[in-house]
Amino acid sequence: MVEVLRGNLAQLSLLDILKMLSTGKRSGRLDIHQGVKTGEIYLQYGTLIHAVSGTHLGENVVYTLMGWLEGDFSFTPDIEAPEQSIHVSTEQILLEAARQADQWRDIKEVLSSTDAVFNISASGSTNTVSLKPIEWKVLAQVNGQRSVIEIAELLELHEFDVAKIIYGLTTAGLLHEETGTKNAFREIVDESFFEQLMVNFTEVMGPIGPVIIEEEIRLLGEDREAFPQNKAAELVERISLEISDSAKRAQFQKQMVAVLRG
Amino acid sequence: MKNGLLEINELVGVWGSILCTNQGELIESLPPTGFTNQTLEDISRYAIELLSSAEKSITGLREAVIHYSERKVFLIDIEQAILIEFCTPSVDISMLRMTINVITTRWHSDMKIQKKLKAAGMN
Numbered sequence: 001m002v003e004v005l006r007g008n009l010a011q012l013s014l015l016d017i018l019k020m021l022s023t024g025k026r027s028g029r030l031d032i033h034q035g036v037k038t039g040e041i042y043l044q045y046g047t048l049i050h051a052v053s054g055t056h057l058g059e060n061v062v063y064t065l066m067g068w069l070e071g072d073f074s075f076t077p078d079i080e081a082p083e084q085s086i087h088v089s090t091e092q093i094l095l096e097a098a099r100q101a102d103q104w105r106d107i108k109e110v111l112s113s114t115d116a117v118f119n120i121s122a123s124g125s126t127n128t129v130s131l132k133p134i135e136w137k138v139l140a141q142v143n144g145q146r147s148v149i150e151i152a153e154l155l156e157l158h159e160f161d162v163a164k165i166i167y168g169l170t171t172a173g174l175l176h177e178e179t180g181t182k183n184a185f186r187e188i189v190d191e192s193f194f195e196q197l198m199v200n201f202t203e204v205m206g207p208i209g210p211v212i213i214e215e216e217i218r219l220l221g222e223d224r225e226a227f228p229q230n231k232a233a234e235l236v237e238r239i240s241l242e243i244s245d246s247a248k249r250a251q252f253q254k255q256m257v258a259v260l261r262g
Numbered sequence: 263m264k265n266g267l268l269e270i271n272e273l274v275g276v277w278g279s280i281l282c283t284n285q286g287e288l289i290e291s292l293p294p295t296g297f298t299n300q301t302l303e304d305i306s307r308y309a310i311e312l313l314s315s316a317e318k319s320i321t322g323l324r325e326a327v328i329h330y331s332e333r334k335v336f337l338i339d340i341e342q343a344i345l346i347e348f349c350t351p352s353v354d355i356s357m358l359r360m361t362i363n364v365i366t367t368r369w370h371s372d373m374k375i376q377k378k379l380k381a382a383g384m385n
Binding site for chain 1: 327329354356357359360361363364367368
């Protein structure tokens with residue numbers, strides 16, 4: 001049950017992780033966390049046999065998890081799946097996942113995250129628009145308050161399908177993303193945290209300190225202006241590893257742990 | 263030493279801490295309620311067995327996280343001893359690891375604690 005592989009999805013995509021575990025014929029459980037959301041994928045000798053997230057099971061969960069471009073993952077070897085919910089070949093899933101990953105990249109140009117909230121555009125489309133029944137169902141739930149993921153849950157559809165429809169409706173000019181709403185779903189660190197981080201880290205590292213901090217923020221897939229509270233300790237820990245002197249590192253961590261604990 | 267464990271236990275998501283020798287004997291503990299000494303020693307030995315067997319295949323392994331459905335157990339080798347943290351699944355591991363590092367660095371320069379750790383290790 002020892003965790004041997006873990007990291008951040010901003011650095012290594014879920015598709016790459018699954019390819020690696022599948023090629024290596026690994027058995028165990030891959031846990032994925034994005035805020036309060038979690039997902040589990042089980043492999044047996046490199047074959048995907050079970051995936052679960054909330055009340056959803058099966059290969060569609062794998063595709064949904066592909067849409068989590070940020071979050072943490074950990075792989076625990078030798079954990080057996082409690083059941084088998086995936087009945088298609090791993091090659092087929094990875095192929096479909098790769099296709100969807102390409103589409104996710106396009107979708108993400110419009111959707112900053114599946115926590116994003118959309119509203120009906122006042123200007124509308126300049127062309128005649130025809131909607132499929134499923135697109136109408138999604139459009140009818142867009143109210144400037146519900147996030148993409150909430151709409152998916154309400155309609156019992158997959159995040160990917162809803163995100164794709166919203167992407168289409170937005171590019172057609174029917175919807176627009178409500179600015180400032182994305183971050184309403186997660187707690188953001190106070191600017192004073194970064195001020196203290198800069199001061200303390202620069203004191204140890206010199207003028208390169210702020211550059212390292214900005215780089216680590218980027219590697220975590222975040223912006224300084226909207227940095228989530230639940231990643232603050234991880235950021236501090238990551239930058240502290242740049243301090244080679246262990247006593248100075250502990251001193252820096254002590255200062256920052258005090259800041260984080262308020 | 264107890265104060266250090268108390269400081270760790272104050273972290274959000276930490277349920278209890280035990281410090282044991284590399285042979286699994288208890289040095290200090292502030293465990294979750296309901297744990298007997300026997301249970302704590304059994305856990306310590308299991309943790310050591312786990313860390314040492316994993317270390318055979320992963321060089322330089324100092325820590326491990328055991329995931330249970332409702333709990334997470336964080337094991338860390340602090341050289342003279344093994345620290346075992348009982349946590350909730352939502353515990354911030356980075357915060358926990360940094361707090362442990364701050365406390366163990368403090369222990370390194372505390373002669374009284376060093377003496378205690380050395381004595382415990384020799385038993």
